[in-house]
Amino acid sequence: MTTADAVRRRLGLGRLLPLGGAADGAWLAEQAADVVLRRVAAEVPGVAPGRLRLALADPEAAARPAVPPPPSALPPGPLRIEADFAAVAWEPLPATASELRAALFTAAAQLLDLRVAEVDLRVTDVLDAAPETLDDAPPPGVRAADPKDPAGTAASGAAGVAHLTATLGAAVHLAPDHVRVEVATASGHHPLEVVRAVREAVTAALADGRPVSVLVTAVGM
Incomplete structure (x- = not known):
């Protein structure tokens, strides 16, 4: 992916909205x-x-998030x-x-x-006339990503995860002081429940105490 492509995909997410409270370490595109x-x-x-x-x-x-934000x-x-x-x-x-x-x-x-x-x-x-029905086309710019490491494998297997995504870079961003995971949620699952399941799975897989933040880039309906 070129730098221009990466910027276009990042801007397509819009603002990254706080999901839950400061302790949740979660955001929704x-x-x-x-x-x-x-x-x-x-x-x-x-x-x-x-x-x-x-x-x-x-x-x-606004509050200070408990984990480093995206x-x-x-x-x-x-x-x-x-x-x-x-x-x-x-x-x-x-x-x-x-x-x-x-x-x-x-x-x-x-x-x-x-x-x-x-x-x-x-x-x-x-x-003057009834509005047309919206189509159900998927949002542009959000593509599935395959897990490439233990953290990604754990996250992709968490309850309610449809698939990983890689809009801000890699689906799993491993920094010295934190981990960030991007996911799309499956239909019928609440985003915060999925976030908590992902955090638990990744924390157990890495077992090194690094805090885990989660970015939800697509929500199943």
């Missing part, structure tokens, strides 16, 4: 969250989702979702917005294990 939240938003009657972004709700109140990752703290959407003309807009806000809050908590404090919505258009 914004792109992975976008896929899930956009699909949920599209299921709200009369809604066509547009631009969606996630950021820290209060950056000054490059440019956001520190642990509650998030804010900013979402644009178009809505059909024949449904009351306040009711549609309320349903969309509730759907995004619920999906973030129950499907992604993200702590969301705020959902800010903006109407960008009024539709």
